[in-house]
Amino acid sequence: MATARTAPSGRAGRGRRRRGLTVAVTGPTGTFGAGLLPLLEADDRVDRVVGVARRPFDPAARGWTKMEYRRGDVRDPEVLEEAFAGADVVVHLAFLITGTSGREVTRAVNVEGSLNVVRAAAAVGARRLVYASSVAAYGFHADNPVGLTEDWPTRPAARLFYAQEKAELERLLGEEVDALPDLDLFLLRPPIVLGPHAVGGKELPAPLMALGRAAAGLLDRLPVALPVPAPAIPIQLVHEDDVGRALQLCVVGAGPPGAYNIAGDGVVTGADVARELGLTPLPVPAGVAHRVARGLAALPAPPFLPPVLDWVEAGAQPSIMDTTKARELLGWEPRVTALEALRSTLHPD
Template identity: 50%
Template sequence: MSGSGLRVAVTGPTGDIGVAALRALDASPAVGRVVGMARRPFDPAAHGLSAKVGYQRGDVLDRASVAALVDGADVVVHLAFIVVGDRGEARRINTEGSRNVFEATVAAGVGRLVYTSSVAAYGFHADNPQPLTEDVPPRATESFYYSAHKAALEDVLDDCVAAAATEAWVFRPCIVAGPGALTLIETTVRMLPVYGQLRLVRQALDRVPLLGPVLPDPGMEFQLVHTDEVAAALRAAVEGIGPPGRYNLAGPGTMTVGRMARACGWRSVPVPGAAVGALGAVAGRVPGLPPEIGWLNAFRAPTLMDTAKARRELGWEPRSDAESTLRETVAAARAAGVL
């Protein structure tokens, strides 16, 4: 990497958060060069990015590719992950791939490591304090691979940087959405046929017959954060604003499945939260179900986060609330033919 300003290496720049992160880093006067790495072909110029942003294809499971990416970087941003996917592939990429990135970053003497953990690291537990602050220790929901990976990787990261010169900024975003982040809608659309077959939904429909797609609504509130606001927090960390540490990220306000269903032009039926939770707990062990079903675990218990620390330490000011973030996401999903 060459040029003045910070040299930033980004894994997973092609995903929901990644493209927004590239835009935010491109716009940062403190950043001189950004190089992203993921597996698919990707042209930064086609996304309106300047020549400051480069891209190379590579896999985080390939230690040589990771070492080459982080060599000479001032900051590494690690986003590469399997959020929804095959359990086996997710385990390898999330755990081995992330360890490769953490170890290579430390071995290369990189000063700053920025990593997106998740609200899922806290686990979805009825006895979690509400709202969650960063002082609450992660306690994974072990039956949900994503939650287990996120909690375990925070420990792995701590071990990797413990005796190193590398400082780590670890973000715990809630569900991310926005016009460039359609995963929330895409995964929900893929789950619609499954929801239609669930006994708890069919029983509810017997009482209130409805036509068209239906979401089971446990009535629980959840948070949303806009990709651009996550990118703003990542940029702050890349620039070295605020102390290293853990930071919750969530936009103002909350969402429910019922309100989301209406925004998508669907219906919802009230179902007992405990039943959705029980389903989530066993879902990962039932063959033939889509991997998205694991996300039902997120509805086992309310898991709302306090974001005062990011606001105070990083000057982070999310302006998009849950309603407006969802509205933008739904409009983009309609334009893209996802809805």
């Protein structure tokens, strides 16, 4: 991976304010953006933010006075290069998660679009590229240790396209940046990101959303808590605000370039989720849950099922990360535990 770029020599004139950073952000209106953009807004080291998104939005309506909106698609290299002009740092957050747009479109956005981003960042002379990767890049393999560190290899998952593309992209982006001595690459690997602005649900097919709303209404009317199976699989979570602070530290170059695991303290299990939903958990041993998930993931995927169900593979092996590197080198500490992140999502008020 590219070595850190040295700041240009020279002295700023007396009484003259040093120019702050210009930061370009793809996908600024999602969950990660909700954690990062308020911090960039309040950071005196940042003068200007350019938000690149396909759908129009009004930054001022969100209180983002530093941001300028640029309509753009990561599949269009020329648009990206124009939008990134003058950027010191590019933060790449745009990514399709569930695959409901079709695999061809999803790959064009996630893989080809990400390569367009790094190349456009290099073309405009950006110093840092900050990419939101995922714990899923490690894959869901039986030999994954508990307490994954950043030197553990990233390996494609057997089935889940999201994890496959995250692992592939880390390799491809690393290869690109290795050939660019003036561009540093920061990779963040969070687990499931939760918080009041968590948007993953809106990407589910409409029938599943309707079913979820109907089930929630039914649960509210039941006189007793409904019993449900609750796998004893530990899951790491992280709050959107803690992800935002980690991204901010990468933006300002608080630590050396490289990959960083981030996660909230503690873990949750299926029993915790059930209780927070007002259900009665029926414990399912972790070993049983892993075997069931591995078995389902090994079956051919029926064409009529939505690709979001490929996420069952994630239950085949817990992916529990060690976050020491981010704490020691970035100076990052989570302020919200895994359980608190879950509660802030389920009960935002």
